[in-house]
Amino acid sequence: MTTPLEHELKEMIIESLELEDVTPEDIDPEEPLFVEGLGLDSIDALELGLALQKRYGITLESDGEASREHFANLKSLAALVEARRVK
């Protein structure tokens, strides 16, 4: 089951990264977002960090690698937003 937050994040990913041929249903919450799964790349990682800051006011940790572990899949991203959102 996709939660409302997960659905919102799917739409944010599709819009902010301009994934024109991806629908929310295509994003499996457990599947990796990067490389082999949805196929996102290093530029997308920067863009996604920016989108999270704009939309939810989340500031990622300075230890970039660790904070990007939250980007592993949609579930981990939703957990990050849940825990750290300020708006």
Next chain:
Amino acid sequence: MSFRELRARPWRDRSNETPLVWCPPHGDAPGRELALSAWHRRVGAWQALLASLDDGRGAWLLFEPDPVEFSAALVAIWERGEAAILPADNQPETVRRLAEQGVALGEIPGAPRAGADRAPQWSDRPLPEIAVTLFTSGSTGAPQRLVKTFAQLDAELATQAALWPQAGCRVISQVSHQHIYGLFFALMRPLCEDATLVADTCRYPETLNAWLDACARDTKPAVVISAPPALSRLPETLAWQPGARSLRHVYSSGAPLARADSDRARALLATPVHEVYGSSETGGIGWRIQQQGEAWTPLPGVHIECDEAQRLWLDSPHLATGGWQRQADRIQRLPDSNDFLLLGRADPVAKIGGKRLSLAAMDRALGALDGVERAMSLPLQRRELRLAAVVALSPQCVPQHHAEHRALVRDLRRQLAAEFEPALLPRYWRFVSTWPTNAQGKLDAAIRQRLFADLDDRRVPRWLGEEAVADGFRVTLEVPERCQFLDGHFDGQPVLPGVALVHWAMTLAARLFAGPITFAGLERLRFTSPLLPGDRFTMTLTRRSGTPKLHLRCEGGRGEHASGRLALTGEAHDT
């Protein structure tokens, strides 16, 4: 000035004031400086490894993301008087192609890294003439092998040291040292100028923010070696002021930075961005600070000219050989000045996220994929010039609906990933069964615009070609997944409303048929099965001359979607 050229082997000794390496804070661990002797023991470790692997070729293939290990390995190779070959990436295809050229080291599958610390051995063996061999994406598609001699590098290092001295600074890099820009700015310059290199590459803005704060706390000046992808995404929500106090210089290279991004970076970092224009082949050519103007100023010692085709001619100490050489870039000289505007490239090379991509190489790779008959990649003027691809497929391979389209895109991207970095892979795909051209047989700007119009206008279909039929036209379309008309129709399964289909038919008819066409009403129009997001279908529009009727038939992989006719007005113009 504390500059010493590479040929003076500045890595063997340096003043005690500036450490060679700074290890930035990591998690709970505070930042610390690494003594020169500690780095020397890494050189010793690599020297021991090289001695054990020596196969007589005297050439080493080095891919190593860790700046400390990389710099130690590079110096170990130089001290042997041997050749350092730096692959641009460690993609399987790249590694396979270069396997014959030298012994693989570092983060290459199956390659070793240096072991425990060892004392370094300094001998009298002369340095090689060629410092590094690099690879760039050439306009012909094949990766171009490129050598840099110590003489060339030293000339440029001296120029930069005089122009923008950075002795005593910590040099934070956001770019790869496997490419010349990062290698030169983030490793060679600190080595030669008594500056400090940083033990890790700074990939994310939060990391940059924290490292600058650390520099400010330590009252150490900092320099940032950056590029447009990072500088265009500095979050305004981070507090940049405390760290920005430590900042002396911010450099950007790889591609021009958008003016708005330059302004924003300047405001956030309280430091102007020095953009450096150049290429792997030419070295640095010019620089600019956009708040002082759009034009570039040639670097000291670099001479430029412009020919009648607007092509840049270069005579530069940073080139391998002296004399004037014609370049692929087009420029415009400013009157009464050496400054120039950059107009773009004359050959088909795209810059994506600052990385150079030969469109010819991508076209060739696309064309070789299963089921692909013809392909063309094109950079779109949007978001970092993400790549688009127009691909003609054999009929049985054409995807008919969303799931097939997704599966095909994943498959094609997976195949290309063996050869190209992920960020270079096409993001926007247009699958056609017939190559779309204008009357002259060219896929021109108008056709291109039509193929990608749905990216900017959420109300139009994805257009994939059209052909004339008796009394009319057959147009191939897809329902864009993000089409605005799909919104809020049914929960769960969005469908394209019939009214949207009629709107598309009328818009196409207005372009395709001569004379004005005005909708006057529906007549016997049946919507037999709904069109879903991603569905591919043909829309056949016919109109018998002299009748005020437009016949419409839509068919897709699941059969007919709609058929019937529309009433028109405006007959007077048609007879």
